[in-house]
Amino acid sequence: MALKKFVVGCFQDEKVLFPAVEKVRKAGYKFHDIYTPFPVHGLDKAMGLRDTSLHTAGFLYGLIGTTTAVTFMTWVFTKDWPVNIGGKPNFAFPAWIPITFEMTVLCAAVGMVLTFCYICQLAPFVKRHHFHPRATDDLFVMVIECGEKTNEDELKSLLNSVGAEGVNTQVAEEGWWIGRYDKEQELYKEPNIA
């Protein structure tokens, strides 16, 4: 596992965060990520992230559900085991609409959630480095990756000048791994300003 060096700065207010994001981007630094306690609208655009296409995946899963349900019921009732139910047609499409609909929704929802977990690498027992414990509480934590050419001090002073608090450097594994949370991580202490 490759360790990388990151410069971390915390923000208390999104009003400070947005101009800071713009300035850091203009200065040419590469964001590792910004960790926020809730979805901050517009932050993805400000960081230059592209839109997610998760909803397209959801649509495709839904289509799979629809076709599976219709073809399966058609096969069962017209080919595999045709049953005379009150003299009604074997291909009783209107009566299959409820099940087709439910299967569409089920496949779309399950497929999307699994895809979401997969692309975000979220699963039980997955562990990743958390740059600040209050990133899930009340701080917006900006993390910038240091390349070979990055001048760390310059970056730190830039972050300080745009309103970041508690600027520090952390060496961490950037991916995820399987492990226990309580092994290396520090436990929570009463709030102290970053």
Next chain:
Amino acid sequence: MSVTKYESQLREPLVNGDKTYGQVTQDIVHTIEAKPTRLWYIGFYVSVALLLFGVYSVYREVTYGIGQWNVNRTIGWGWDITNFVWWVGIGHAGTLISAILLLFRQGWRTGVNRAAEAMTIFAVMCAGQFPIFHMGRVWMAFFTLPYPNTRGPLWPNFNSPLMWDVFAISTYFTVSLLFWYSGLLPDLATVRDRAKTKLRKHLYGIASFGWSGSTKHWQRHESLSLVLAGLSTPLVLSVHTIVSFDFATSVIPGWHTTIFPPYFVAGAIFSGFAMVQTLMLVLRKVMNLHDYITLGHIEAMNKIIVLTGSIVGCAYLTELFMAWYSQVPFEQDIFFKYRIAGPYGWSYWLMMTCNVISPQLFWFRKLRRNVLFTFIMSIVVNIGMWFERFVIIVSSLYRDYLPSSWSVYYRPTIWEVGFYLGTFGLFFTCFFLFAKYFPVIAIAEIKYVLKTTGESYKDNMENLEKKSVDEFVHEMHHDHHAEGKVTVAHH
């Protein structure tokens, strides 16, 4: 740090008190970190006792057969299916709040959606027990699933509404669970990062799936929530529609009507919101959440109750009118002889009083904002909605087409009642555990409505929009200035 409340100054704030993000976390998470109160233990043990009684009742039914209940050849559905429909109905409010109100951009849903979704899941769990054990030979319940079996393979009948039910309820349960849990991930991560003991950190670490709060993850999370809401909206309407098909596609007088789907859906929302009120009022009192579940929330839900209650009342009257207008003697007899009058007439009038007449009191603003009155009314509505299903099932069935199969007066046995009480036990055991170990309010969503987020991004949006809002505010300011009621914040 200056805290502006929810965007619109013309509306009531969604969160009372000047709160910072940190305080929101503290307010909601501290109940998880503290030891449960005495009340919690009492409630929990009572629920577990009820659950055990339910388990014993079901044990008797499974061991000795359906004969343990007083359902008979004529009233085949009795209490069992009444309870099923009642619980499914209750299970509608959660997804309605989280999905439909999300699509309608109703900001107030954030205070109540988490607990309401949990309620939905537990209610559907309870509902599912009834048709499963009503099968009699419950160990063959898996025969309803279309899997390649050694009997042919023999497939279930996909044309049957009972089969649609299997798909509808299981899909509804799965999707609600996924929706609820995906929303919980960020909040569980909040609990994990505040953990003071190793065990808690470890367990919430597992439960939160390693959530970090990354912007990209949030972006996908938002997209996921929106699509799941879009999927759940027709789903929640379809589930009770399909439940009503169980009745409407039959040829029993009083059931064979096209009004059933909308009528059942409205009734489900009606009873679901009543149950949400019951739980929320207790929750806000016990957990001191007055700032998050405000009188504004309670009033908003009461408005939905009076609306859906009126729709239900309208459906009752339409049924009576159609029975008369159709000139079908069987329909007329069922409604005018056996429902309104007859040995079960009392249940009809109880239903009418609880569901149609009493919720009309919510037209008064004072009563909508009265906590005690709302609590009593929520119980009244739930009793009324139970009797609605009882009336539909029992009073349509007890006079069959053949007088020789007319039923004697139907009374449940203790084991039939015990099964129902047992589901209360299951429901409240789950709810007590949820209230203790999970954030009962969606923390991240509350933080999201706490302030206007993404201010700088918004500034870049069309100035036109901003201008018209300013003009509107200006007008409102003038209109109300004389009355001195509305004060508008100047920017």
